[in-house]
Amino acid sequence: MKYSAISLFANALSGHKKWPVQFPDKEPKKEYDAIIVGGGGHGLGAAYYLAKRYGITNVAVLEKGWIGGGNTGRNTTIIRSNYLFDESAAMYDHAVDLWDGLGQELNYNLMFSKRGVLMLAHNVHDVQSFQRHVHANRLNGVDNKWLSPEECKAFCPPLDISPHRRYPVMGGALQMRAGTARHDSVAWGYARAASKLGVDIIQNCKVIGIRRDPDGAVEGVETEKGYIASKKIGVSAAGNTSVVMEMAGLRFPLESYPLQALVSEPVKPVMPCVVMSNAVHAYISQSDKGELVIGAGTDQYTSYSQRGPLHLQEHNVAAICEIFPIFKRQRMLRSWGGIVDVTPDRSPIVGKTPVKGLYVNCGWGTGGFKATPGAADMLAYTVAHDAPHKINAPFNLDRFVGGRLIDEAAAAAVAH
Ligand code: FAD
Ligand code: PYC
Numbered sequence: 001m002k003y004s005a006i007s008l009f010a011n012a013l014s015g016h017k018k019w020p021v022q023f024p025d026k027e028p029k030k031e032y033d034a035i036i037v038g039g040g041g042h043g044l045g046a047a048y049y050l051a052k053r054y055g056i057t058n059v060a061v062l063e064k065g066w067i068g069g070g071n072t073g074r075n076t077t078i079i080r081s082n083y084l085f086d087e088s089a090a091m092y093d094h095a096v097d098l099w100d101g102l103g104q105e106l107n108y109n110l111m112f113s114k115r116g117v118l119m120l121a122h123n124v125h126d127v128q129s130f131q132r133h134v135h136a137n138r139l140n141g142v143d144n145k146w147l148s149p150e151e152c153k154a155f156c157p158p159l160d161i162s163p164h165r166r167y168p169v170m171g172g173a174l175q176m177r178a179g180t181a182r183h184d185s186v187a188w189g190y191a192r193a194a195s196k197l198g199v200d201i202i203q204n205c206k207v208i209g210i211r212r213d214p215d216g217a218v219e220g221v222e223t224e225k226g227y228i229a230s231k232k233i234g235v236s237a238a239g240n241t242s243v244v245m246e247m248a249g250l251r252f253p254l255e256s257y258p259l260q261a262l263v264s265e266p267v268k269p270v271m272p273c274v275v276m277s278n279a280v281h282a283y284i285s286q287s288d289k290g291e292l293v294i295g296a297g298t299d300q301y302t303s304y305s306q307r308g309p310l311h312l313q314e315h316n317v318a319a320i321c322e323i324f325p326i327f328k329r330q331r332m333l334r335s336w337g338g339i340v341d342v343t344p345d346r347s348p349i350v351g352k353t354p355v356k357g358l359y360v361n362c363g364w365g366t367g368g369f370k371a372t373p374g375a376a377d378m379l380a381y382t383v384a385h386d387a388p389h390k391i392n393a394p395f396n397l398d399r400f401v402g403g404r405l406i407d408e409a410a411a412a413a414v415a416h
Contacts, residue, residue: 028220028229032060032200034383035221035230037207037244039063040072041183042361042368043236044190045376046383047199048106053377054384057198060230061191062223064206068187071238071368074306074338076261076295078274078283079370080117080178082137082144083411087394088347089140094391095374096177102373108189110181111288115273117178118147118156120323122167122279129410130173137175147172156273158326167280167322180274180285186372207237210248210358217356218248234359234383236375239304239339241362248355252362253400254341257298258308259366262316262335264327266290278410280319284327291333294320298340298366307337340365345405346412350378350392359383360397367412 034050036043039061050056061067079099081092103110121127130146137144149161152172161169191201202225209222210233220229237244242252271286281297296316299308313335321328343349343363348371350361361379364371378392388396399405 026227029226030060031220031229033058033230034232034234035059035228036061036379037221037233037235038070038237039067039187039191039201039203040070040236040238041068041186041190041372042072042238042364042375042379043234044187044194044201045372046234046236046361046379047201048190048194048197049377049380050384051194051197051199053380056384059194059198060200060202060228061194062205062207062221062228063201063203066203067191067201068184071338071340072187072372073184074261074336075183075369076283076285076293077180077183077287077369078117078178078276078285079112079181080175081142081370082117082119082133082173082175082178083408084133084136085406085408086140087406088408088411089137089142090391091348091374091378091395092371093140093142094377095371098373098377099181102186103189106189106193108185108192110185110189112179112181114177114179115285116155116174116176117274117276118152119173120152120275120277120279121170121172122277123170126279127170130171133411134173142175143177144173144175147174156271156275158270158324159275160323160325165322167277169323178274180287182288183369190376207244207247210244212248212355215356218358231357232359232383233357234361234379236361236379238362238364238368239341241341241360245353245360248353248358250353250355250358252349252360252397253344254363255302256304256339256341257301258303258305258337259295259298259340260308260312260316260335260337261293261295262313263287263291263293263333264330265333267292267330270326275323277319277323280322282316282319282323284320284324292327292330298342304339305337306339340368342366344400345407346409347406348375348395349397350375351382351388351396352386353397365412
């Protein structure tokens with residue numbers, strides 16, 4: 001007997017297809033120098049930088065739905081770089097640097113607003129952990145400072161700092177270069193600029209297979225619109241990465257979770273900054289339209305459905321009312337969800353894969369919006385050079401084999 005019953009059972013359970021998958025033998029509709037799978041901010045940005053920085057303009061971005069319809073258009077727009085480890089500081093701060101001036105570069109109003117992100121401490125553990133982050137950030141040249149409860153209140157007047165609250169505010173870490181931007185405009189800005197440089201952006205074009213040649217290198221993608229050839233494929237399909245990678249015979253250390261958010265009915269300007277709280281698992285800011293933008297951590301089960309249960313939203317608004325009783329009578333306008341893919345160490349994977357010509361940008365979990373320009377830049381660099389940049393080199397797939405993890409669970413804040 002070739003296979004034991006157990007291994008057959010395990011294969012059936014994992015749904016793992018055997019490579020190579022056979023596709024109908026047909027000529028490609030077109031051949032590109034590079035294909036990017038996924039038309040979110042990261043994928044469109046990568047295509048833009050491939051064209052702009054490296055002159056690689058014969059590029060296609062393949063998007064299964066509409067551009068920006070994934071997490072890029074669903075996130076709560078928080079931009080910050082107050083992560084703990086040196087590798088993360090380099091990566092996220094590079095992104096924050098690129099946000100500066102990006103609107104001008106793309107000639108698109110991204111509404112980037114450095115209004116400050118304040119992370120509240122409600123217990124001794126929070127105080128110690130955030131102060132450690134402040135020191136680590138400053139050693140890395142990343143701005144962050146510690147505020148007393150009174151200073152928190154002065155910076156964010158709606159905050160209740162009464163010591164008698166269920167979650168008293170014991171201080172906070174404030175990053176002033178941090179803030180928000182308009183999420184979907186990033187996708188549109190990159191798309192328009194990439195398109196002007198010659199990039200093809202193909203919507204409603206789901207990738208359903210990855211072809212590899214007899215030596216194992218990629219040679220193209222099978223899509224709902226037909227076969228498209230390319231010897232370089234960059235996958236930037238947040239939430240769906242393991243599904244796409246499995247098309248090339250690879251298994252990725254990722255889990256996909258729903259992450260929800262909601263907005264209130266619009267009110268006049270009341271929240272001057274972004275406030276996040278690990279302890280109550282909630283965060284809040286105010287959009288330029290006046291809505292209070294509120295979110296929580298991920299749902300506690302894996303799923304590919306872009307929605308989550310109502311009871312988490314109930315917990316979420318209850319948590320916000322604990323620290324901002326002023327908002328108790330606000331009414332909710334709408335809610336939504338996205339699917340985020342999460343690695344074991346809560347840091348992304350950006351780099352080469354074991355398959356020649358196949359590159360990946362994934363695992364940003366709940367925190368990839370802030371990284372959009374940086375991740376896009378790094379993916380483009382890696383595809384163009386067939387090697388990672390020194391900033392994304394530590395964020396390789398091998399770290400899950402060798403154990404050089406970049407554990408940013410605490411800096412991922414409310415997010416998991
Ligand atoms: P996406 O925008 O999801 O793009 C991936 C694209 O790939 C999608 O458009 C999808 O349709 C496409 N795709 C998937 N499979 C295929 C296929 N087979 N073929 C073709 N196309 C495919 N991050 C922050 O930094 N700050 C925040 O405040 C924040 N808040 C968040 C709140 C919520 C509710 C959610 C859901 C996420 C939040 N995030 C936040 C995370 C952030 O949104 C993501 O990390 C980031 O947007 C990922 O960008 P992307 O371009 O990689 O992914
Ligand atoms: O990464 O700052 C973040 C974040 C906030 C909400 C979701 N992600």
